[in-house]
């Protein structure tokens with residue numbers, strides 16, 4: 063049996079799955095927590111990755127691996143490959159003013175949407191680099207290379223793979239020019255254009271005052287450890303004229319024992335990896351006509367598209383995907399952790415929170431929670447706080463609060479669905495928050511349409527594992543998991559009251 067591994071280095075934890083390259087069957091898995099906070103030293107990701115790999119039984123028998131990671135995080139390296147400062151994560155909002163300044167300097171949001179498909183907000187790497195240049199000029203001067211979380215982990219992995227596992231923790235960093243990335247993650251920087259497939263170093267220079275070394279952007283089936291070498295069957299199929307997206311859509315399985323291409327037996331190959339949302343699209347088998355709603359630390363709503371997008375309103379980020387297509391995406395800062403907060407407020411665990419929510423009536427008797435607990439990205443209100451409206455004696459119960467928290471969080475995502483402007487054939491619900499039965503049952507009342515919930519799983523890590531299998535064989539296809547259908551009557555009043563409550567929030571105290 064040929065095995066592949068997929069990694070999800072996301073905000074709260076690192077997850078590793080090991081799957082059968084041919085059938086996709088889950089063989090082993092592991093997980094390790096990341097530290098709290100919106101700035102994290104990348105060494106913590108490496109340590110969590112090593113713990114998760116150990117829990118997953120190691121990589122000795124794995125033929126290929128791929129790393130997906132939280133998007134946008136700014137990882138700055140000096141000329142020796144050492145990290146210059148803690149990485150600023152996608153949900154760190156200190157760069158909000160820098161983002162607004164960049165938008166104004168280029169002539170407004172339309173110019174950005176046309177240049178790179180997205181209008182930068184605090185999350186985007188380019189805004190973080192501007193913040194660094196302005197607030198930490200000493201650190202900025204030391205920056206020799208800039209990359210993203212998945213780029214950094216892939217690079218460290220490529221440097222460690224030849225060593226015994228117990229030497230990985232201290233494996234020296236490879237040369238900077240070995241850094242690689244992919245279209246999907248590059249599209250979240252604000253200095254790479256999904257439409258042209260090229261870096262916009264002019265925008266980076268204008269934002270940061272310099273152009274550090276940037277990772278090489280690999281195609282969907284390259285080997286990140288040897289990007290110049292022929293990439294094997296996946297790439298061969300591409301060379302025969304199939305687009306990467308065609309290969310995935312075709313879905314024929316011809317991989318098998320011995321299908322690893324000649325000369326590579328014994329060496330673990332490294333697929334390009336991608337951003338976590340791009341990997342989730344692969345892992346859940348999203349196809350045109352689908353909208354995926356992911357309830358993780360972030361809330362994301364995205365679709366696979368054949369054409370690049372450019373939304374000057376800034377709500378929809380015009381990302382690239384991991385196959386050669388595009389991934390228009392709306393992201394909120396407040397998703398699963400709204401339920402974590404509601405569980406703390408009501409003094410119960412997450413399972414009990416869900417039970418409470420289902421005891422309250424749809425609409426929570428008019429109790430409406432605006433969930434901007436970390437500020438918000440869509441809408442762009444980085445200094446906002448959350449609010450609860452509609453308190454009466456009758457709605458002052460844990461059950462009403464539990465329901466209002468879930469409904470408020472889902473209203474933010476419903477606004478994202480509207481912003482995408484699609485009439486989806488299927489809405490797929492994934493992410494840690496979708497493990498909640500209450501979320502799955504309440505979602506159709508808020509979205510006004512049925513939702514499909516694939517079995518709880520690690521779809522980001524699965525998508526990365528799929529990429530790894532694809533590197534070994536261009537025609538790999540894993541059968542999609544049966545999804546459960548959740549239907550309920552729409553309750554439009556939930557969104558009406560939410561829309562009325564949304565503007566009535568306070569800013570964070572200084």
Ligand SMILES: Nc1ncnc2c1ncn2[C@@H]1O[C@H](COP(=O)(O)OP(=O)(O)O)[C@@H](O)[C@H]1O
Nearest residue numbers: 072073074075358359398412493494495497498
């Ligand atoms: N049964 C559940 N009900 C509600 N929330 C859950 C449940 N299980 C996990 N979560 C939440 O999911 C979140 C983690 O989701 P995940 O998709 O792994 O996040 P990320 O990938 O951003 O690290 C946590 O905030 C956790 O509390």
Ligand SMILES: O=C(CO)[C@@H](O)[C@H](O)COP(=O)(O)O
Nearest residue numbers: 072073132133152358359360
């Ligand atoms: O910033 C975005 C998308 O643009 C986030 O979706 C991050 O990619 C973090 O993802 P999770 O850790 O919540 O999965």
